Amino acid sequence: MxxxxxxxxxxxxxxxxxxxxxxxxxxxxxxxxxxxxxxxxxxxxxxxxxxxxxxxxxxxxxxxxxxxxxxxxxxxxxxxxxxxxxxxxxxxxxxxxxxxxxxxxxxxxxxxxxxxxxxxxxxxxxxxxxxxxxxxxxxxxxxxxxxxxxxxxxxxxxxxxxxxxxxxxxxxxxxxxxxxxxxxxxxxxxxxxxxxxxxxxxxxxxxxxxxxxxxxxxxxxxxxxxxxxxxxxxxxxxxxxxxxxxxxxxxxxxxxxxxxxxxxxGGKNPQIVFPDAELDDFIDAAVFGAYFNAGECCNAGSRLIVHRDIADEVVQRVAALSAKVKVGDPLDPQTKVGAIITPEHLAKIDTYVRNAASAGANLSHGGSALDLGMGQFMSPTILSAVQPEMAVAREEVFGPVLSVLTFETLEDAVRIANSIDYGLSAGVWSRDFDTCLKIGRRVRAGTVWMNTFMDGASELPFGGYKQxxxxxxxxxxxxxxxxxxxxxxxxxxxxxxxxxxx
The missing domain is CATH 3.40.605.10 (Aldehyde Dehydrogenase; Chain A, domain 1)
Structure with missing residues (x-):
């Protein structure tokens, strides 16, 4: 809840x-x-x-x-x-x-x-x-x-x-x-x-x-x-x-x-997660990356590309942590997810979620607008069993909506990550640094985070590949x-x- x-x-x-x-x-x-x-x-x-x-x-x-x-x-x-x-x-x-x-x-x-x-x-x-x-x-x-x-x-x-x-x-x-x-x-x-x-x-x-x-x-x-x-x-x-x-x-x-x-x-940024990842760290980063600034962020980690062996566990744990995220009054210091910028944009986000569910995605958490008596708010939302060809997996939703896709091999993960028009940022999670470096070299994105997400510094260049x-x-x-x-x-x-x- x-x-x-x-x-x-x-x-x-x-x-x-x-x-x-x-x-x-x-x-x-x-x-x-x-x-x-x-x-x-x-x-x-x-x-x-x-x-x-x-x-x-x-x-x-x-x-x-x-x-x-x-x-x-x-x-x-x-x-x-x-x-x-x-x-x-x-x-x-x-x-x-x-x-x-x-x-x-x-x-x-x-x-x-x-x-x-x-x-x-x-x-x-x-x-x-x-x-x-x-x-x-x-x-x-x-x-x-x-x-x-x-x-x-x-x-x-x-x-x-x-x-x-x-x-x-x-x-x-x-x-x-x-x-x-x-x-x-x-x-x-x-x-x-x-x-x-x-x-x-x-x-x-x-x-x-x-x-x-x-x-x-x-x-x-x-x-x-x-x-x-x-x-x-x-x-x-x-x-x-x-x-x-x-x-x-x-x-x-x-x-x-x-x-x-x-x-x-724009961006449609993946976080690629291998079975040997430090999952406690990753789960927190997944929730942060998806819902930071209510997902109205070009750098949002809106695509989780998860190894099939751990997909069910990841979805369950991300959903459990998402339920604890405080949504509401932007002026409350405890709020983590504030309001959506306009009613029209809220309606656009809702349409993406409904269309994805109609196309076969599973609604694993959230999925609806929230009536808090004033303003416009969206529940943190997780869509699992998302396929790479779905619009919600390819287009920038710009809202608190997380799409979960699965892979079996490193080559699959790279192919899915690179299969869209965007290339702003990406993340990779594995204790094997060879795996991290392979992903970092092969994913076409301006920034690739390794075992972290959406860190930044004034000294580090920021920008993207492709569109x-x-x-x-x-x-x-x-x-x-x-x-x-x-x-x-x-x-x-x-x-x-x-x-x-x-």
Whole structure:
């Protein structure tokens, strides 16, 4: 039986009003529209944003373009930019409770999880600041006595940053500080469902002394705001996190002007479990991987690929632990699984579960929406006897739904893991490290965890194979992603005349 934490009414709630940040000023949208955001866990309006349009997007792009071409930011030393980014990290830490609260009530994620994400975001900002001081090129003095080659790393220019609703502050933190460290300027569009913490970040950056126009933050739909951000000729690069479908559209838009594109997209991530695995550790990781952030996570471990000899035991134990997971009020510190982002998304998750059951999968736990009196919630769900060709085994459900498949040989496990369009991450569980390394080398995924799942660090690159995206975020080369390479080929002394023959 799922443990429920019923939401409490948000008594005396003051709805927070936000404007957009364009060229260093807080401003209303050009057409005066407003977006209201209801808390998915409480069913009441918690935020109001100015609804941006193409006019606002073009204003923001123009401000970023002018700030890059004519402002001081791209000409500062790495140390100067680094110091400002470090100050931003400190202020994020000071206001972390406020930021976590906004992410919690707007996205439905548990408050304890939101606070942990803010701690991770602070570390990323500090790591980006350090990389900004280490950005360097190359030199070649081996080209002959009369030639010296120097390779520079220069900021690419104006970057459009488009972020999703599932990790509002964490994902903007995987992009923006690295772009700033490289010397770029940016236009940021958070999801219109969860814009609050990103707009609060704008307040923080203004306080640090980031020059006007360097960071612009606008709110609106993809059609109104996202489209011009991906097609405008004054934008040099797009960094997008979201669905694979929208990622493909973004890439097509960018192709019109051949912009550089970084895409972090969907995932359908397997955990492959062998009979010799440490099952106590694995069972906890399986439940965490499936239900973290209510499964609304591109890295979710939504596919268990379990050796046939232990499949029944694994399903039984995962179901038993799933029954202890607390679902409900995102503001309760004990909650593990919060609210689903919208009623429409809850209905989509429910459809996947019903269709899988109709196709022959066994419903081993959960499987239904939960009526807690307000908001929208989904029971942690386990589907066993899932076949690789089923939609629930191949498509990104983006909810707390775990599909269990079985295998007999290592080759079977690899084949099943690689049989889908995604390749973001994977896990393997075995006491035999040869087995772990074989899986790690053969599974086509950007990250493979061995005897753990969904661990991370600012130093480790993140991104996917196949339709899980292009490029990598985080890691030692993250700042370089926001640069262009320029070669200076210098001739020393008089050039030898060879063309005219004189």
């Amino acid at each position: 799922t443990v429920l934490v019923r939401p409490k009414a948000l008594d005396n709630l003051k709805v927070r009003e936000f404007q957009m940040l364009i060229d260093g000023r807080w401003t209303n949208g050009a057409e005066g529209g407003v977006i209201e955001r209801k808390s998915p866990g409480h069913g009441v309006v918690v935020s109001r944003y100015q609804a941006g349009t193409r006019v606002d997007a073009e204003r923001a792009i123009a401000a970023a373009r002018n700030a890059f071409d004519n402002g001081p930011w791209s000409h500062m030393t790495g140390a100067e930019r680094s110091n400002i980014i470090l100050k931003a990290a400190d202020l994020i830490a000071v206001r972390s409770d406020e930021l976590a609260y906004l992410d919690c009530i707007e996205s439905g994620k548990p408050i304890s999880q939101a606070k942990a994400e803010l701690g991770g975001a602070v570390d990323i900002w500090r790591y980006a600041a350090a990389l900004g001081r280490d950005l360097h090129g190359e030199s070649y003095n081996t080209l002959g006595e009369g030639t010296l080659g120097v390779v520079l790393r220069e900021a690419i220019g104006v970057v459009s940053i488009i972020t999703p609703w599932n990790f509002p502050f964490l994902i903007v933190s995987q992009k923006l500080p690295f772009a700033l460290a490289a010397g770029c300027t940016a236009v940021v569009k958070p999801s219109e469902l969860t814009s609050g913490s990103t707009l609060l970040l704008g307040e923080i950056l203004m306080e640090t002394g980031v020059p006007a126009g360097v960071v612009n933050i606008i709110v609106g739909t993809g059609a109104e705001v996202g489209a011009p951000m991906t097609t405008h000729p004054d934008v040099d690069m797009i960094s997008f996190t979201g669905s694979t479908l929208v990622g493909k559209l973004t890439m097509a838009n960018a192709a019109q002007t051949l912009k550089k594109v970084s895409l972090e997209l 899980s995206g292009l490029g990598r975020e985080l890691g030692r080369h993250a700042v370089e992603d926001y640069t262009e390479t320029k070669t200076l080929n210098m001739h020393i002394g008089r050039r030898k005349v060879v063309w005219s023959g004189n």
